[in-house]
Amino acid sequence: MAQLLHLGLSFPAQPQQISASSSKTLKLVKSTHGSKISVSTIRKGSANGLPKTQKLNLEVSPHRAVSAVRLMRIEFGGAFAGLLNEKGKGSGKNEMAYVERTLGFRTRELNDQDLRLVTDIVGGTIRWKRYLDHLISSISHDKDISSMEPLLLQILRVGFYEIVKLDMPHYAVVDENVRLAKVALRPGAGNMVNGILRKLAVLKENESLPLPKVEGDDRVQARALATLHSHPVWMVRRWTRYLGQEEAIKLMIWNNSEPSFSLRANHARGFSGADLVTQLNALKVPHKPSPHLDEFVRVKTGLQTVIQAGLLRKGLCSVQDESAGLVVSVADPHPGEVIVDCCAAPGGKTLYMASFLCGQGMVYAVDVNRGRLRILKEAAKTHQVDGVITTIHADLRELPDSKPLKCNKVLLDAPCSGLGVLSKRADLRWNRKLEDMEELKKLQDELLDAASKLVNPGGVLIYSTCSIDPEENDERVDAFLARHPDFHIDAVDRFVPPDFVTDRGFYFSNPVKHSLDGSFAARLVRGS
Numbered sequence: 435m436a437q438l439l440h441l442g443l444s445f446p447a448q449p450q451q452i453s454a455s456s457s458k459t460l461k462l463v464k465s466t467h468g469s470k471i472s473v474s475t476i477r478k479g480s481a482n483g484l485p486k487t488q489k490l491n492l493e494v495s496p497h498r499a500v501s502a503v504r505l506m507r508i509e510f511g512g513a514f515a516g517l518l519n520e521k522g523k524g525s526g527k528n529e530m531a532y533v534e535r536t537l538g539f540r541t542r543e544l545n546d547q548d549l550r551l552v553t554d555i556v557g558g559t560i561r562w563k564r565y566l567d568h569l570i571s572s573i574s575h576d577k578d579i580s581s582m583e584p585l586l587l588q589i590l591r592v593g594f595y596e597i598v599k600l601d602m603p604h605y606a607v608v609d610e611n612v613r614l615a616k617v618a619l620r621p622g623a624g625n626m627v628n629g630i631l632r633k634l635a636v637l638k639e640n641e642s643l644p645l646p647k648v649e650g651d652d653r654v655q656a657r658a659l660a661t662l663h664s665h666p667v668w669m670v671r672r673w674t675r676y677l678g679q680e681e682a683i684k685l686m687i688w689n690n691s692e693p694s695f696s697l698r699a700n701h702a703r704g705f706s707g708a709d710l711v712t713q714l715n716a717l718k719v720p721h722k723p724s725p726h727l728d729e730f731v732r733v734k735t736g737l738q739t740v741i742q743a744g745l746l747r748k749g750l751c752s753v754q755d756e757s758a759g760l761v762v763s764v765a766d767p768h769p770g771e772v773i774v775d776c777c778a779a780p781g782g783k784t785l786y787m788a789s790f791l792c793g794q795g796m797v798y799a800v801d802v803n804r805g806r807l808r809i810l811k812e813a814a815k816t817h818q819v820d821g822v823i824t825t826i827h828a829d830l831r832e833l834p835d836s837k838p839l840k841c842n843k844v845l846l847d848a849p850c851s852g853l854g855v856l857s858k859r860a861d862l863r864w865n866r867k868l869e870d871m872e873e874l875k876k877l878q879d880e881l882l883d884a885a886s887k888l889v890n891p892g893g894v895l896i897y898s899t900c901s902i903d904p905e906e907n908d909e910r911v912d913a914f915l916a917r918h919p920d921f922h923i924d925a926v927d928r929f930v931p932p933d934f935v936t937d938r939g940f941y942f943s944n945p946v947k948h949s950l951d952g953s954f955a956a957r958l959v960r961g962s
């Protein structure tokens with residue numbers, strides 16, 4: 435990153451904001467000072483004001499060009515994999531504009547199958563980065579692959595992922611990635627890709643990939659596991675400590691598996707779980723009803739078909755994990771209630787809670803992030819629950835002094851590490867640092883203190899996270915109760931299936947056990 439910043443290469447954090455008709459294009463060109471890339475800006479445009487295609491290359495495989503460019507953007511542009519995947523699913527045209535800006539040429543437009551491949555390859559390559567980099571470094575005999583030309587490294591990662599994890603035919607993977615390297619970089623880069631990928635293919639065929647053995651002391655074992663299951667070492671060490679090695683491995687296998695999604699039917703629009711099933715049948719999208727929540731239906735594939743059919747746009751349903759739905763079950767919203775949702779945006783739980791109010795009562799949705807709050811407000815309109823949602827843009831820690839909002843039910847869905855949602859957020863494991871945990875815990879304590887001021891005597895504070903880390907969950911509750919002896923734990927067994935209730939009466943979804951995202955919730959009642 436530092437190297438790219440030094441060279442002046444920056445990608446926007448919000449890829450959607452780039453217009454395909456921009457009059458400038460970024461081109462990666464070979465530096466005369468070695469193998470690094472640099473950037474030149476090229477004016478383009480035609481008399482009619484439309485962007486003029488610089489160069490069309492029909493020989494380069496479009497999904498590989500797009501995958502390599504997306505990976506560059508994610509690694510060096512701070513763009514989130516999810517955002518880019520969403521974009522890719524919606525528009526192959528914009529993808530090609532990014533390719534042209536980055537590589538200096540276009541390929542043919544992406545079809546639906548290409549887009550699916552891009553999503554698979556980009557998500558998989560990010561997840562398996564540590565594992566792939568270990569193989570690349572071993573096979574290329576380059577100890578420090580971080581100094582490798584960034585685009586060359588992404589092309590190698592894509593090729594390695596295709597051979598090792600997707601089991602694609604070796605000859606096609608080698609040929610196509612070599613061509614991409616030759617066209618996007620130079621012939622020598624193509625030769626290098628050719629040599630390394632061929633070596634990999636032979637090692638794979640002979641089942642002799644150079645992988646570490648899990649042996650030696652705890653540290654050495656953690657490093658080996660981190661490589662084999664492609665996670666940061668600190669996560670492996672933390673989970674081995676809390677869960678034991680066997681469970682830690684199961685968790686990493688879950689995090690590396692293909693994520694599945696749930697859809698929530700929006701009963702506020704008169705659209706039930708049964709209606710959703712009917713629609714999914716009509717769209718031929720394979721699905722299974724949730725065993726835990728009536729409105730939720732699980733879909734493994736076909737989300738794109740649901741999006742294209744407009745079900746989300748019309749507010750008839752939304753993508754929401756059942757683990758988040760169960761947090762709302764813990765909050766147990768009823769018609770006529772006033773609820774403060776303290777960290778509400780982008781609104782998954784706010785909208786679901788509001789749908790239970792049946793037009794009576796109010797959810798005050800507080801969030802410090804104005805943009806995310808705007809998304810919540812728009813969604814409330816399409817979900818037809820805007821009559822029972824009031825948004826408040828504020829830092830919760832300053833709210834109790836400035837807005838006296840006391841009520842009987844307060845939800846604090848706190849900012850957290852997200853360690854429970856790593857299967858869906860391919861890039862999160864690499865962005866999260868051990869140091870973040872201390873900062874997050876401090877913020878969670880401050881937010882709990884602020885949220886507690888909003889709770890009337892006899893009222894309930896629901897504290898939730900999408901983390902599986904005890905330090906963000908049980909330990910934060912214990913620290914809170916020590917600071918606020920007027921609160922006590924109210925067991926959640928009246929609200930969620932017994933399988934999700936911990937010995938201490940908290941709600942906890944365990945990804946390995948429940949095949950859902952990990953999440954936690956506690957009900958804390960203020961004495962009257």
Ligand SMILES: C[S@@+](CC[C@H](N)C(=O)[O-])C[C@H]1O[C@@H](n2cnc3c(N)ncnc32)[C@H](O)[C@@H]1O
Nearest residue numbers: 777778779780781782783801802803829830847
């Ligand atoms: C885990 S997310 C909430 C997700 C949301 N409840 C949902 O279900 O869609 C945490 C939220 O806390 C907000 N946040 C972080 N610090 C805050 C603060 N000091 N005051 C208010 N909101 C804050 C973030 O902007 C973020 O939207």
